Amino acid sequence: MEHTEAVDLQSRLSARWKELPEIQRTGTKIVLALVLAALLLFVDKALGFGVATVAAVYWLYRLPPLPWRLAAQAVLVLLFLVLGPASFGILLAGAFAVFWVPERRRSWVVPAVAVGAAIFYPFYQGHMFTIPVFGAWPDVATGVVMLVFVMMAIGLNIVVGYAGLLDLGYVAFYATGAYTAAFFTSQQFAGQRCPTPGVSVANCSVAVVPKHNFDFGAVGVVPGAGGIHISVWLLLLLAGVITAFFGIVIGLPTLRLRGDYLAIVTLGFGEILPQIARNGDNLFGTGVNLTNGPNGITPLDSMGFGNRISDATGGVLPSNFLTCCKASHFGHQIQSTDIFFWVAIVLLLLTVFCSFRLQYSRLGRAWIAIREDETAAAAMGIPLMRTKTWAYASGAFFGGVAGAYYAVFRSATFPGDFFFNISVFILCMVILGGMGNIWGVIVGAAFLAYLDREGLANTGAWLNTNLSATSFNLLVAGIFLAVLVWLLTRQREQVMRYVLVGLIVIDLVVFAGLRIIHLPIEVPLYASGIYGLIILIVMLLRPEGLIPSRRRAAELHEGVHDEPLYDLAHAGAEG
Amino acid sequence: MAADVSAPTLATRFKRPTFIGAVGGIFVVALIILLIKEATVSPSQFAQTTLIGLTNGAVYALIALGYTLVYGILELINFAHGDVFMLGGMFTITFGTHFFGLHHGQGVVTVPIVFATLLLAMLACGALNATIEFVAYRPLRGAPRLAPLITAIGVSFIIQDVGLAWKGPNYVTAPDVFPHSKVFSFRGVDYQWNHLIVVMITIPVLLALLWLVQKTRQGKAMRATAQDKDAAAIMGINVNRTISFTFVIAGALAGAAGTLYSLWATTVRFDQGFQLGLISFTAAVIGGIGNLPGAVLGAVTIGLIQSWNEGLPWHMPGSDWTQSIVFSILILILVFRPEGLLGEKTPEGG
Numbered sequence: 001m002e003h004t005e006a007v008d009l010q011s012r013l014s015a016r017w018k019e020l021p022e023i024q025r026t027g028t029k030i031v032l033a034l035v036l037a038a039l040l041l042f043v044d045k046a047l048g049f050g051v052a053t054v055a056a057v058y059w060l061y062r063l064p065p066l067p068w069r070l071a072a073q074a075v076l077v078l079l080f081l082v083l084g085p086a087s088f089g090i091l092l093a094g095a096f097a098v099f100w101v102p103e104r105r106r107s108w109v110v111p112a113v114a115v116g117a118a119i120f121y122p123f124y125q126g127h128m129f130t131i132p133v134f135g136a137w138p139d140v141a142t143g144v145v146m147l148v149f150v151m152m153a154i155g156l157n158i159v160v161g162y163a164g165l166l167d168l169g170y171v172a173f174y175a176t177g178a179y180t181a182a183f184f185t186s187q188q189f190a191g192q193r194c195p196t197p198g199v200s201v202a203n204c205s206v207a208v209v210p211k212h213n214f215d216f217g218a219v220g221v222v223p224g225a226g227g228i229h230i231s232v233w234l235l236l237l238l239a240g241v242i243t244a245f246f247g248i249v250i251g252l253p254t255l256r257l258r259g260d261y262l263a264i265v266t267l268g269f270g271e272i273l274p275q276i277a278r279n280g281d282n283l284f285g286t287g288v289n290l291t292n293g294p295n296g297i298t299p300l301d302s303m304g305f306g307n308r309i310s311d312a313t314g315g316v317l318p319s320n321f322l323t324c325c326k327a328s329h330f331g332h333q334i335q336s337t338d339i340f341f342w343v344a345i346v347l348l349l350l351t352v353f354c355s356f357r358l359q360y361s362r363l364g365r366a367w368i369a370i371r372e373d374e375t376a377a378a379a380m381g382i383p384l385m386r387t388k389t390w391a392y393a394s395g396a397f398f399g400g401v402a403g404a405y406y407a408v409f410r411s412a413t414f415p416g417d418f419f420f421n422i423s424v425f426i427l428c429m430v431i432l433g434g435m436g437n438i439w440g441v442i443v444g445a446a447f448l449a450y451l452d453r454e455g456l457a458n459t460g461a462w463l464n465t466n467l468s469a470t471s472f473n474l475l476v477a478g479i480f481l482a483v484l485v486w487l488l489t490r491q492r493e494q495v496m497r498y499v500l501v502g503l504i505v506i507d508l509v510v511f512a513g514l515r516i517i518h519l520p521i522e523v524p525l526y527a528s529g530i531y532g533l534i535i536l537i538v539m540l541l542r543p544e545g546l547i548p549s550r551r552r553a554a555e556l557h558e559g560v561h562d563e564p565l566y567d568l569a570h571a572g573a574e575g
Numbered sequence: 576m577a578a579d580v581s582a583p584t585l586a587t588r589f590k591r592p593t594f595i596g597a598v599g600g601i602f603v604v605a606l607i608i609l610l611i612k613e614a615t616v617s618p619s620q621f622a623q624t625t626l627i628g629l630t631n632g633a634v635y636a637l638i639a640l641g642y643t644l645v646y647g648i649l650e651l652i653n654f655a656h657g658d659v660f661m662l663g664g665m666f667t668i669t670f671g672t673h674f675f676g677l678h679h680g681q682g683v684v685t686v687p688i689v690f691a692t693l694l695l696a697m698l699a700c701g702a703l704n705a706t707i708e709f710v711a712y713r714p715l716r717g718a719p720r721l722a723p724l725i726t727a728i729g730v731s732f733i734i735q736d737v738g739l740a741w742k743g744p745n746y747v748t749a750p751d752v753f754p755h756s757k758v759f760s761f762r763g764v765d766y767q768w769n770h771l772i773v774v775m776i777t778i779p780v781l782l783a784l785l786w787l788v789q790k791t792r793q794g795k796a797m798r799a800t801a802q803d804k805d806a807a808a809i810m811g812i813n814v815n816r817t818i819s820f821t822f823v824i825a826g827a828l829a830g831a832a833g834t835l836y837s838l839w840a841t842t843v844r845f846d847q848g849f850q851l852g853l854i855s856f857t858a859a860v861i862g863g864i865g866n867l868p869g870a871v872l873g874a875v876t877i878g879l880i881q882s883w884n885e886g887l888p889w890h891m892p893g894s895d896w897t898q899s900i901v902f903s904i905l906i907l908i909l910v911f912r913p914e915g916l917l918g919e920k921t922p923e924g925g
Contacts, residue, residue, distance in 0.1 A: 529733050
């Protein structure tokens with residue numbers, strides 16, 4: 001067939017590049033990095049130096065022989081300890097130290113160091129250097145949110161990454177967990193207030209839910225407050241179990257469906273459930289106030305270990321997170337957020353542990369088999385429905401726990417938190433990190449949750465102050481131009497080449513001439529578009545994600561289906 | 576005695592319903608009884624909401640056909656389609672008001688301007704849809720099935736934000752050019768021209784599409800590609816170009832829907848494409864996805880259900896629950912009859 005011989009510009013260039021000797025390629029890369037750093041120096045000094053440092057660290061790790069490498073690394077660290085932000089020097093020293101750990105130990109040394117660094121984060125967070133573009137390090141409250149979203153992403157990873165079932169309604173599990181927490185730790189079922197604010201129970205037009213007072217080991221309940229109050233520790237488990245049950249209920253009828261239909265059905269559940277939460281202050285016109293509607297349920301009980309455990313441990317384990325913490329260690333006054341942060345770390349570690357155990361269990365291997373080839377898996381005797389339902393239930397369990405913990409941390413649950421874009425947000429975390437790889441998912445989720453809470457706002461502020469409208473337009477035009485040229489070099493069809501050249505011209509005229517982008521840009525407003533862009537770029541360029549799972553990458557690149565007769569991706573050169 | 580004899584013949588003539596079929600049948604019968612009750616309680620309101628439902632259904636049909644065309648040829652749920660429809664509305668506002676100075680109360684001049692706007696919006700959306708296919712879906716032709724679906728969600732979000740950046744976060748008003756005068760007024764049932772015009776423009780577009788797919792050479796190529804890409808390629812059909820053409824047609828339909836909807840509802844917002852897109856997708860699924868007449872039937876059904884739910888006074892859940900109702904229908908159809916009302920049973924579907 002002729003079209004296999006027609007070589008496009010891109011493959012010719014990449015072939016040339018691979019033919020070059022190693023030294024020339026390395027040299028080119030270093031020069032490019034230097035030029036980039038020098039250009040960025042004009043925009044923002046810290047950014048330029050940062051890029052130069054990162055490049056230096058990278059090449060110091062790659063290039064020189066051992067003794068020189070050690071010396072150069074020591075010099076770099078010393079330089080920062082003396083001149084620049086000392087905290088960066090320490091960070092750098094830690095990073096270098098990790099790379100000196102022998103390869104076979106790294107698999108546990110790196111996670112151990114990371115966990116240690118995370119546990120002590122509240123103590124040194126205030127002393128950290130400012131990151132170029134991204135600004136200050138995230139505060140501890142953001143850290144809690146990041147950990148919660150990492151948990152959810154790990155839960156979704158079980159469904160999407162291990163079992164290969166695309167779930168577009170994961171927010172339903174999050175909502176179930178959050179509302180379970182809200183029901184069992186608040187005055188929602190106290191029957192002592194009217195859903196309409198400011199109206200007494202006697203004058204209430206909507207029927208008031210009857211009194212359900214129940215207290216079971218809860219901490220920090222106002223004396224005399226009604227409603228159901230269950231210890232939050234128990235509740236986390238309960239929320240997980242209820243959500244997992246809910247996952248099974250959703251899964252049983254739907255898991256027979258093919259991949260994309262399943263995705264749509266889960267999306268449907270993900271839209272219905274929040275709507276029930278939204279309209280639940282007067283459920284179907286019956287006057288039952290289940291969810292308190294758009295006002296949400298607030299406040300929720302605090303977490304705590306209770307007086308007995310607190311006294312027994314001499315106050316090390318606080319009896320109530322919200323009223324605790326007079327102690328000061330290492331010059332840092334411990335706050336309730338810090339304790340929530342540590343508890344979140346413990347929950348996350350449990351999640352990661354379970355996820356790993358599941359991955360290599362019989363069940364986990366069955367999930368992978370189903371993902372790779374359902375028919376073959378069924379032929380090997382794997383019960384499809386039961387295995388898929390387990391995947392759903394496990395994913396839902398972690399989503400429920402994370403949702404409940406988040407609700408307790410915020411002491412509130414609002415229906416406005418559970419929109420479709422949260423489902424896509426969590427999916428984006430899994431895709432960016434690498435479907436099926438726990439480390440990748442952790443990194444991707446932490447980064448994206450950080451972006452959502454602080455990163456985008458900080459980046460936006462940086463963009464608006466450091467770039468002029470003209471340079472911003474040039475930048476965007478340049479990005480579009482690069483994409484179009486990249487497409488052009490891949491394109492073998494003549495007609496499409498003309499179209500692309502036309503688009504390039506339009507791009508130049510529109511951005512450089514008309515300057516369609518005006519400052520300031522509210523970057524956080526475009527969060528979902530940015531996630532969409534991340535999804536698109538990752539799926540097109542690196543479908544296996546940042547830190548791929550080897551098995552999944554092979555699947556995505558080689559495909560699990562038979563080779564088509566006709567190479568559709570590269571066909572049509574001759575029209 | 577007679578009953579005993581006739582029993583077996585009855586059983587052979589009517590297939591014994593399955594349990595699920597029986598439950599579904601009872602459900603549908605109950606709904607119909609409820610509707611008849613509604614119709615007797617307030618006949619004029621019932622007729623009124625039914626007519627509005629038909630107009631709703633016409634717009635949904637245009638969007639649903641785009642989903643169905645693309646699904647038929649690529650087996651891809653093109654999430655971005657609803658957002659292309661939204662951009663169609665924005666194109667309409669820009670072309671109509673900024674280029675042609677369209678505004679309320681211009682008289683006969685409105686007609687050519689609306690048609691020019693319609694054509695331009697169809698053109699723009701068609702080009703946009705083909706570009707999306709080229710950039711986002713074509714590189715993933717050989718990838719696992721869910722990869723393009725995930726990409727489509729990404730593209731959908733990107734287009735929403737393009738709309739957000741273009742027209743801002745609030746509702747944008749489109750010129751109210753369709754006359755509100757009455758076509759007829761019968762016992763308190765008013766039918767206004769602006770509802771009728773939408774249906775009047777939709778029907779020729781649908782007929783043109785049907786002609787294109789059934790009668791033309793290009794339509795034949797589309798059907799062949801949908802059936803078997805490899806065999807179509809061997810027969811000398813340029814598969815990629817046919818797929819691009821399908822996306823152009825789907826985009827043009829979304830553009831037409833965008834124009835009609837924006838001029839009819841007179842508001843456009845960046846996120847309405849997602850909601851209406853999902854409703855229309857449900858319509859396509861009800862009719863049997865990949866089936867053109869089915870999409871129209873499903874769209875009219877959904878349009879009627881929506882307007883009955885929102886417009887009828889008696890024991891209807893109301894507009895707060897429209898979305899839940901539509902999604903429940905979607906889930907029920909996908910679970911119990913994935914081939915839709917008119918579709919054929921496929922091995923994977925069940």
